[in-house]
Amino acid sequence: MQYVSLYFEFIKIQLLGILQYKKAFTLGLMAQLASYGAEFFLLWIIINKFNEINGWGSYEVLLLYAFNLCSYALASFFLASPSSRLSMMIKDGTFDEVLTKPLNNFLYLVCREFNSGYISHLLLSxxxxVIALSNLNISMSLIHILFFIIVILSGALIQGAALLLTAIPSFWVVENSSLKDVLFFQMKNFIRYPISIYPTFIQILLTFVLPYAFINFYPAQFFLNKNDFLLFHPLFQFMAPVVGIVLSVIAYALWLVGINNYKSTGS
Known part of the structure; x- marks a missing residue:
């Protein structure tokens, strides 16, 4: 913990570096906004076309989208680059540099690779x-606000842990980009909509195996006063923090296993 200020200094350096190329940063921001804005627009067309999806109205589905995108942005600030670059760093030997620093290697890597490109995702979410909450007329008490923050942070932990878990196999199998594509991006597409629209197998998969439903589907029901818990207990709406912490602990433990099994290209 004595190096906390140093970790923040790495983030500051990254941000200052970006500010040296303001035009490139602005163009990148606009491109990301356009891309995810188009996805948002397509989602909006679909849910308005069908009026509601299994009892979920358009603004309720929009809230699911916002929870997912916001927590993804927070997780990706720190873990998108390390998870995508780890394989190449191991292959070309540059990961050795991470291990030579007298710092926690995981914290050093995620702070050094801090990616500000997800500001657009955060803004759009x-x-x-704002659109969803204002149209749903949800009364946000202090309890609601606190739980809202907890849900976002818990979702970020779940998504961050998932990014890390799909990158860790790089310590044994260097070329594994398809694993991340299938287990993270493809499977997470399911939670754009209420998981109650899917077969029982998918519901169980997204609850217990790849617990992405805790990012938005279950906690959203607390704010919406819904009772769409499928086969499961209503207490699941409060379980996102537990799932986030447990997944993060598992991911970090496996990271340590991977580090202990790492063999440098120079060894």
């Missing part, structure tokens, strides 16, 4: 939240 905030806009989506």
């Amino acid at each position: 905030i806009v989506a939240m």
